[in-house]
Amino acid sequence: MTKGRLEAFSDGVLAIIITIMVLELKVPHSAELAALKPLLPVFLSYVLSFVYLGIYWNNHHHMFHATKHVTGGILWANLHLLFWLSLFPFATGWMGENHFARTPTAAYGFVLLMAAIAYYILQRTIITSQGRDSLLATAVGSDWKGKLSPVLYFAAIPLSFVTPVLATASYALVALMWLIPDSRIERLLIETKQGAQ
Amino acid sequence: MTKGRLEAFSDGVLAIIITIMVLELKVPHSAELAALKPLLPVFLSYVLSFVYLGIYWNNHHHMFHATKHVTGGILWANLHLLFWLSLFPFATGWMGENHFARTPTAAYGFVLLMAAIAYYILQRTIITSQGRDSLLATAVGSDWKGKLSPVLYFAAIPLSFVTPVLATASYALVALMWLIPDSRIERLLIETKQGAQ
Amino acid sequence: MTKGRLEAFSDGVLAIIITIMVLELKVPHSAELAALKPLLPVFLSYVLSFVYLGIYWNNHHHMFHATKHVTGGILWANLHLLFWLSLFPFATGWMGENHFARTPTAAYGFVLLMAAIAYYILQRTIITSQGRDSLLATAVGSDWKGKLSPVLYFAAIPLSFVTPVLATASYALVALMWLIPDSRIERLLIETKQGAQ
């Protein structure tokens, strides 16, 4: 019950964030194809953020699938994650409209970093409450992706001020790394199910 | 559980897309009836897109009703579909505000085409994971509608540059074709239910 | 399952409609209390529409509570109702920003009328599919409210062009009439539950 409502609320917030981002793609007044050209960087930054929010929804989904009960601490750690994710439309719009300029690209990296830290805190809060031998704790294991990502974001922030293109490439690379499915949790869940049958 | 959350998230995104499209209908400053006249093309394009999103919600709903379990591939194929649907407000606004001009009408057709392809990919991904003998595979059958639609969109895109009115009529015709309920899946589901009772 | 998804989607659309209406209350640049004065008619029209959408949500909720299975016809009758409700933010904003001027007040009445007709069609579609002896058919009974409301809206539209204040008063009166709970359905549901226990 409680878990269902937390998931439903998170789904709602994520669905709205992912959709209002598209409002930054402002309808041009001109009917020429050329009118779409200045929108290209906004579009590209939208695609990047869409993929990131998809990854977060995916991982959030797997993480709570392996969660039994929800505590007050988990509720707030989850809201903390949603807070940073809610800044995606702003960071995406700023970076896109300024054609991946230095400061906005660094700011985007900062929001990515804070969201990654918030996700890590949420994961730790859940594992602490479920116990070290819980399904999630075993499934997460060393979680090299979750540990590598913030390091890469942290490195990309100063890089944004030198070559913003490389910083953006780092953000895209981290996204690609996550797109390869985190088969560990999935495999474990399937095995658990089969074991229960 | 997993399927429920995928459906809830998709419902959320579709509900938001369908509702923010109406924001393109900007409240006029004048209180005269004549102030509504320039909004007419925007309104008509809104009606068309509302019907399209209703069709997608309807079909999505039937498709997942016939789906047993959800894999990582299905999650991403679904997000890919939602991505193209999220561009409906932009494409609708551009076409409507420019009174069905050539390029925006072609761009609308392009978004319709990409969404249709994304839907096809999602359907194939589900069938592959559920097995060729699954309920969905049998229900979908030849799926002439799903195969005809992208062909018609593809033809309408160059047509937009010649006579945009005919292209728009094609979009409306395809929508009408879908409004006639896809009784195959529904009938099969009812028979399956009756068989189970 | 099917019913649950239809309810969830409708809830999503209604929740978004009710919330984006508040965006018409544009944040004033001045920090003076006087800056709120021109917003008063916008605020009043927001309150009226909020109450109306609350009534629709309430009635929708009771109606589907008494619905057993969902057909393709019900899905589309429901989308048709959502379409007219989605025009509430536009109609509310136009009426409010023009301080309840004649034409926008009539347009608001027109949207109310179309939504009432759409609700009636949805109710009939459900009763037809569930059978004349179904719970909903008995509960709805004569449904004088549902029949009186469109008549009052229809009368208020021409009245808007004479004395818009009276037309607005009619809209408020109809809302008040609905706020008195439709105890018939509720009572019947409670009795049915008690009978089942």
Next chain:
Amino acid sequence: MTKGRLEAFSDGVLAIIITIMVLELKVPHSAELAALKPLLPVFLSYVLSFVYLGIYWNNHHHMFHATKHVTGGILWANLHLLFWLSLFPFATGWMGENHFARTPTAAYGFVLLMAAIAYYILQRTIITSQGRDSLLATAVGSDWKGKLSPVLYFAAIPLSFVTPVLATASYALVALMWLIPDSRIERLLIETKQGAQ
């Protein structure tokens, strides 16, 4: 069923309110870090309102967890609460954009006060319908937080006209007071669960 739909609708409205607030953080045209400086008060007021809406979601969640059945009165008391919460984006934007000026800070306090009163009415309506010996009635107990908060808001409103900084500090303090988890309800629920096992 009924309770589930009320919760889902409330979650939807709260998720949208919390997310559209971020739209007040308007993407600056300049790519300089200095462009973020005028956004700082808007950002701070966003953080405050995000925390407040998180608290309301949290408390709403606990309150309905301890609620058995939903009446018409509860539905409307809930909509009344959602109405005042829907004014958060407006009040937040006005206060933030005017750098915590006197009148907007007082207006923010007024919305907080009305939401707190609406919450109290909802709580009373639920307790009345569930009975004085119900789980919620016992859990709520004296509810000093719920009684102290409106008093503090009420005091902060005139204070806003003298030293708005102190009024804002009061709002933040009340939020902090609520962040300390309302362990009473949680503890009682756990005990009840354990008793049932």
